[in-house]
Amino acid sequence: MKKLTLLLLVLMLGLVSAAEINAPKEIPANLNWSFSVDLNPSNEFTETEIYFDDLLIVTAYNDKTPIIEEDFVLKAFLFDKQPEDNTGLTVFISYFGIQEGSHSIKTKTFNQGNLTEEKEFEVKSVDTITAIQEMPETFKEDVGILMKEIINKINDSKQELDLLKSSTEQNVQEKTSVLEQEITELENALNELNKLKEETEKQNELTEQNKNSVTAAENKTQENSALTGFYDFSVNHAWMGAVFLIVLLVLLALFQVYKMKSNQTVFEEVLSDKDLDKEFEDETSLEDVEEESKPKRKGKKFSIRDLLKH
Numbered sequence: 001m002k003k004l005t006l007l008l009l010v011l012m013l014g015l016v017s018a019a020e021i022n023a024p025k026e027i028p029a030n031l032n033w034s035f036s037v038d039l040n041p042s043n044e045f046t047e048t049e050i051y052f053d054d055l056l057i058v059t060a061y062n063d064k065t066p067i068i069e070e071d072f073v074l075k076a077f078l079f080d081k082q083p084e085d086n087t088g089l090t091v092f093i094s095y096f097g098i099q100e101g102s103h104s105i106k107t108k109t110f111n112q113g114n115l116t117e118e119k120e121f122e123v124k125s126v127d128t129i130t131a132i133q134e135m136p137e138t139f140k141e142d143v144g145i146l147m148k149e150i151i152n153k154i155n156d157s158k159q160e161l162d163l164l165k166s167s168t169e170q171n172v173q174e175k176t177s178v179l180e181q182e183i184t185e186l187e188n189a190l191n192e193l194n195k196l197k198e199e200t201e202k203q204n205e206l207t208e209q210n211k212n213s214v215t216a217a218e219n220k221t222q223e224n225s226a227l228t229g230f231y232d233f234s235v236n237h238a239w240m241g242a243v244f245l246i247v248l249l250v251l252l253a254l255f256q257v258y259k260m261k262s263n264q265t266v267f268e269e270v271l272s273d274k275d276l277d278k279e280f281e282d283e284t285s286l287e288d289v290e291e292e293s294k295p296k297r298k299g300k301k302f303s304i305r306d307l308l309k310h
Contacts, residue, residue, distance in 0.1 A: 019048060019107045021121040029125045030097035032074060039089040040109050045116060051106040052095065060091045072096045081149060090146070098125045 023035035039048050039060060050058040057070040066076045074094040081088030105121040 019109055019117065019119045021105050021107060021119055023105055023121055023123055025122070026124045026126055027098070029100040029127050032094060032097055034092065034094045035105065035123075036090055036092045037105075037107055039091065040117070041087045045109045045111050046113075047110050048091075049108045049110070050091065050093065051104075051108070053103050054106070057095070058091060058093055060089070062089075064089065066091055079146065079150075081146075100125050100127050 019040050020038035021035065022038065024033075027033045037048070037050055037060075039045065039062075046062055048060045049056055050060065052070075052072075055070060057068070057073050058076045059067045059069055060078060061067070064078050064080055066078045068076050072095060074096065076091060076093045079090050079092065081090065101124070103123045103125060105123060107117075107119045108115060109117045109119075
């Protein structure tokens with residue numbers, strides 16, 4: 001009994017964890033049609049290969065990425081009923097029309113490269129549209145549930161989008177306010193820097209002016225010192241020249257006086273000589289007169305001039 005119970009549990013787990021093929025048993029020939037495959041809900045697979053008549057048409061991976069392997073597949077997409085894990089994954093496949101006859105859909109599930117399960121489903125393609133068998137109720141229910149879930153997902157996405165927009169606008173406004181404040185602070189800082197630059201330039205101008213003034217004053221001081229030295233030198237030399245000139249004039253005056261005195265002495269001597277000569281002449285004349293008046297004596301006559309000459 002226990003063994004039977006364990007066997008039933010294993011079979012039930014196998015049924016629960018197996019992939020499920022959802023497709024009509026009969027389809028019209030040469031018309032596009034669709035089917036779906038519920039992947040292994042055990043969350044213990046890495047990939048599932050889907051075959052049509054032993055031809056690999058789609059490979060679905062547990063990272064929710066279906067890969068179309070065959071050109072006869074019009075479209076394949078994967079829908080996740082439970083986004084929090086890999087359970088609830090369903091692959092929807094749209095396929096080209098097929099010829100009339102019996103066909104098979106097969107799935108192979110792998111986990112890390114090891115084949116874990118296979119599933120096969122028979123499909124018949126008939127020529128008469130009226131012979132199309134109605135879809136199973138389970139498929140319709142699954143499609144209805146899927147449509148509702150898609151609609152709910154769309155509504156949730158819209159709400160999330162609205163929230164995202166509002167939060168984005170709020171974030172944008174907050175960031176805009178922060179940026180505006182930063183821009184204002186930067187502009188204020190720039191203004192302060194401009195003021196500091198102007199003050200620095202003014203200070204540099206004043207410093208340059210002071211420097212030029214100091215340089216001019218130093219040059220003027222040097223010029224004044226040179227002029228003062230030259231003036232002192234000139235005054236000293238002028239004073240010395242004046243003294244020398246005065247001394248020279250005094251010497252010249254003394255020389256002139258001496259010369260005048262010398263000339264006067266000479267003149268006086270000359271006058272004396274002249275007077276003496278005149279006196280001698282007068283005396284001679286007088287003597288001559290007297291001699292003439294006296295009786296003439298024999299012998300040689302001497303005069304005072306002759307005496308002086310001697």
